[in-house]
Amino acid sequence: xxxxxxxxxARFEVRHRNYLAPxxxxxxxxxxxxxxxxxxxxxxxxxxxxxxxxxxxxxxxxTGRLGTYAVSLGQEAVSVGIASAMRDEDVLLPxxxxxxxxxxxxxxxxxxxxxxxxxERGNHFSGPVQDFPFCVPVGSQAPHAxxxxxxxxxxxxxxxxxxxxxxxxxxxxxVYEAMNFAGVHKLPVVFVATNNQWAISVxxxxxxxxxxxxxxxxxxxxxxxxxxxxxxxxxxxxxxxAICAARDGQGPRFIEALTYRLGDHTTSDDASRYxxxxxxxxxxxxxxxxxxxxxxxxQKMWSKADEEQLSAECHxxxxxxxxxxxxTEPRRPETMFDHLYADLPEAYVAxxxxxxxxxxx
Amino acid sequence: xxxxxxxxxxxxxxxxAMEDDAxxxxxxxxxxxxxxxxxxxxxxxxxxxxxxxxxxxxxxLLISGLCVGMAVQxxxxxxxxxxxxxxxxxxxxxxxxxxxxxxxTQGRLTCxxxxxxxxxAGIRAPEHHSESTEAMLAHIPGLRVVxxxxxxxxxxxxxxxxxxxxxxxxxxxxxxxxAAKGEVEDNGEALPLDVAFVLREGRDVxxxxxxxxxxxxxxxxxxxAAEGIAAEVIDLATLxxxxxxxxxxxxxxxxxxxxxxxxxxxxxxxAEIAALIAERGLTSLLAPVARVTGYDxxxxxxxxEQHMMPSVGRIVTAARKACQFS
Ligand SMILES: Cc1ncc(C[n+]2csc(CCOP(=O)(O)OP(=O)(O)O)c2C)c(N)n1
Numbered sequence: 215x216x217x218x219x220x221x222x223x224a225r226f227e228v229r230h231r232n233y234l235a236p237x238x239x240x241x242x243x244x245x246x247x248x249x250x251x252x253x254x255x256x257x258x259x260x261x262x263x264x265x266x267x268x269x270x271x272x273x274x275x276x277t278g279r280l281g282t283y284a285v286s287l288g289q290e291a292v293s294v295g296i297a298s299a300m301r302d303e304d305v306l307l308p309x310x311x312x313x314x315x316x317x318x319x320x321x322x323x324x325x326x327x328x329x330x331x332x333x334e335r336g337n338h339f340s341g342p343v344q345d346f347p348f349c350v351p352v353g354s355q356a357p358h359a360x361x362x363x364x365x366x367x368x369x370x371x372x373x374x375x376x377x378x379x380x381x382x383x384x385x386x387x388x389v390y391e392a393m394n395f396a397g398v399h400k401l402p403v404v405f406v407a408t409n410n411q412w413a414i415s416v417x418x419x420x421x422x423x424x425x426x427x428x429x430x431x432x433x434x435x436x437x438x439x440x441x442x443x444x445x446x447x448x449x450x451x452x453x454x455x456a457i458c459a460a461r462d463g464q465g466p467r468f469i470e471a472l473t474y475r476l477g478d479h480t481t482s483d484d485a486s487r488y489x490x491x492x493x494x495x496x497x498x499x500x501x502x503x504x505x506x507x508x509x510x511x512x513q514k515m516w517s518k519a520d521e522e523q524l525s526a527e528c529h530x531x532x533x534x535x536x537x538x539x540x541x542t543e544p545r546r547p548e549t550m551f552d553h554l555y556a557d558l559p560e561a562y563v564a565x566x567x568x569x570x571x572x573x574x575x
Numbered sequence: 576x577x578x579x580x581x582x583x584x585x586x587x588x589x590x591x592a593m594e595d596d597a598x599x600x601x602x603x604x605x606x607x608x609x610x611x612x613x614x615x616x617x618x619x620x621x622x623x624x625x626x627x628x629x630x631x632x633x634x635x636l637l638i639s640g641l642c643v644g645m646a647v648q649x650x651x652x653x654x655x656x657x658x659x660x661x662x663x664x665x666x667x668x669x670x671x672x673x674x675x676x677x678x679x680t681q682g683r684l685t686c687x688x689x690x691x692x693x694x695x696a697g698i699r700a701p702e703h704h705s706e707s708t709e710a711m712l713a714h715i716p717g718l719r720v721v722x723x724x725x726x727x728x729x730x731x732x733x734x735x736x737x738x739x740x741x742x743x744x745x746x747x748x749x750x751x752x753x754a755a756k757g758e759v760e761d762n763g764e765a766l767p768l769d770v771a772f773v774l775r776e777g778r779d780v781x782x783x784x785x786x787x788x789x790x791x792x793x794x795x796x797x798x799x800a801a802e803g804i805a806a807e808v809i810d811l812a813t814l815x816x817x818x819x820x821x822x823x824x825x826x827x828x829x830x831x832x833x834x835x836x837x838x839x840x841x842x843x844x845x846a847e848i849a850a851l852i853a854e855r856g857l858t859s860l861l862a863p864v865a866r867v868t869g870y871d872x873x874x875x876x877x878x879x880e881q882h883m884m885p886s887v888g889r890i891v892t893a894a895r896k897a898c899q900f901s
Contacts, residue, residue, distance in 0.1 A: 281877050282701050310701070332699060332877025350703045351661055352633055382604075385632035387664075413633050415609030421632050488608045547882035550875045565840070565870045569882060 228428045230472075231452055232442035236500045238508025245451040251515045257298055257446050258510060259524055261290035261503050264314040266528040267323055268477075270536060271330065275481040279540065283330045284311045288444070288476030291502035292408045293378075294318055295449025296469075299457050300376055305362050307346040307355045307377040311408070315378065316341055316348075323535035328542060334553075335545070352413075353383035356392035356405065363401035363466075374460045375403040376453075382413025384427050390434070393468065397435035400465035404456045405431075407468070408443065410475035415488035431468035443471030444502040476501065546570070576760045582752040584726035584759050585615045585691070588733035589653065591763050593623050599737060600645060602629040603638055603655030612657050613693060613752055639665035639690060643672045646688035651737055656692040659746070660703030665690065666711075673742040674717035689736045694722060694746035695787050695837055696869075696884055699877040705749075706874065707786075707838040712744050713815040713847070719743040719768060720815040722786040726757040728812060731766030738765060748787035755790075771818035773825070777805035780831040780894050783822065783848060785811040788885060792835045795890035804898055814844055822848060823856050830861035831897040837884050840868040862900035865893040 293314025329336025359377030431438030456467035510516035610617030
């Protein structure tokens with residue numbers, strides 16, 4: 215009996231998962247996939263590519279050749295770790311910061327540049343056709359994920375929807391409504407909150423009073439767990455487990471990936487206005503790329519020569535993507551009507567013609 | 576007096592209102608130490624404290640709903656929504672609560688809130704940041720919808736909106752935030768709501784617009800003047816309720832009307848004005864009322880957005896055609 219003689223009828227717990235310490239040493243026995251050296255190397259490569267891509271995208275924005283862009287600096291392990299546990303036939307519902315997940319799933323870097331360069335053709339990408347484009351209104355993709363998962367369940371397809379969003383998004387009703395529904399119907403969906411501690415200038419403590427974001431799953435009736443989001447092994451292990459469980463009919467899961475945004479929120483933001491530099495410096499010690507490299511090097515799975523080769527490859531790949539992006543001819547203005555409806559209503563034909571420079575409205 | 580930008584004028588008005596009235600509370604995402612994504616609230620938290628300049632969780636419905644609760648309690652909340660594309664979760668609160676609580680309670684409860692949001696395209700922002708769906712808001716009974724088009728009017732109209740006893744949606748033309756500069760005297764004087772401003776008098780044709788499009792509209796009036804056409808330029812400023820007297824008076828004088836808005840054409844606010852003129856100004860008309868508007872398509876991303884927005888050329892052509900009509 216608890217205080218006052220009232221019985222305790224439920225107790226909950228939230229677990230935290232971590233394998234690699236910031237210095238690359240191991241905290242506990244690694245999951246099975248970690249014995250696959252080539253898989254670990256490919257996770258590492260994807261994170262490094264993403265960091266190179268980010269750096270270039272910012273440079274393009276600064277020189278007026280790209281629009282607003284959201285970098286993943288410090289969060290590479292989340293995007294890559296989650297996507298690497300998905301199958302092609304699963305559906306990804308990313309937020310605007312999940313470039314790494316898209317690239318892992320086959321979206322071409324030049325397509326991502328095209329999107330951030332202000333061209334809708336970037337959303338007509340080479341990734342799995344059913345993957346969603348970046349979601350800009352925060353959290354509004356969560357109900358889509360529940361809908362996608364419902365369709366999978368209805369058609370008895372062994373597929374999983376994976377929905378990614380930030381810590382700020384968990385304040386939105388959209389996210390809770392989606393989780394609640396997913397819980398009720400035991401849908402094959404995995405919600406991933408990338409908790410990078412900040413929603414632009416608003417720190418987590420002003421976003422929520424709950425100790426973890428993972429516990430938000432409890433109200434919706436399923437497991438929420440916290441992972442070290444700078445440990446790609448932990449992210450991938452949690453994602454693999456959650457995705458398998460969902461595929462297996464066990465219903466939704468929630469993963470809170472604890473990480474840190476080392477850069478500005480976007481290229482339109484200046485984080486020094488609201489965030490102490492000392493905090494950022496301290497967090498650099500935990501970042502995911504150096505951590506995995508330290509581990510791989512310690513295991514003799516990665517050499518200096520490998521690193522140099524990867525650097526050169528990334529450079530080449532990013533430069534080639536930039537070239538293709540910059541060489542993409544702009545769409546003609548009248549094409550803004552081309553995908554508005556399946557067939558352009560007669561009422562708008564004249565407007566389209568005007569944009570084509572053929573007569574006025 | 577000093578030259579300020581439109582966004583600085585917003586900041587001045589907010590500071591003035593908070594200074595004058597301890598009930599004024601500013602709330603929204605990033606409005607505190609960051610001063611808002613456009614810096615409209617910069618410095619306010621330092622000056623007035625974190626209780627009156629409140630960083631909310633990321634939840635637009637919450638922001639609008641909090642405003643309703645605060646306002647009914649007698650505070651004067653000024654909520655900020657970062658971009659108009661994120662205003663839609665607030666619609667439920669605006670339609671079902673803010674705009675009708677006075678009516679539902681027969682005046683027992685009132686809702687003197689202001690919800691501010693940037694409005695419109697032209698800043699090369701990402702998707703969902705460039706909306707101009709003012710007509711949707713202007714359709715809601717019990718609401719006021721106000722759009723300033725210069726720093727002076729931003730300052731004076733925002734003060735008026737905050738002092739107004741009813742809910743106001745205050746749409747700030749994003750494209751003009753830094754581009755529009757003007758002399759603003761921080762004297763605490765409000766401008767009247769529900770009144771259109773005649774920016775320039777003319778005999779031949781009336782050009783009606785609001786917000787950022789007044790930039791192109793005024794430039795078109797200059798071009799027309801060079802051709803010997805004297806255009807009257809009206810800044811509607813308040814869309815709900817709007818100043819029918821000024822509109823009809825101007826049509827009675829010029830007999831010709833071109834309405835310019837960036838929002839899509841169908842069901843846009845231009846249709847409302849055209850209908851008013853058809854009902855009550857028809858006998859003055861010498862030419863059909865023309866609309867120069869955005870197209871009936873989704874506002875394209877940066878690369879094509881300028882093609883969506885009415886250009887000076889399109890406005891001049893429409894006005895010229897109206898003048899040549901016989
Ligand atoms: C519904 C909505 N409101 C506001 C914005 C403007 N905005 C863009 S990102 C952002 C912060 C999001 O923070 P979080 O969810 O933690 O994700 P992060 O950017 O940190 O990855 C805000 C407020 C938006 N895009 N959508």
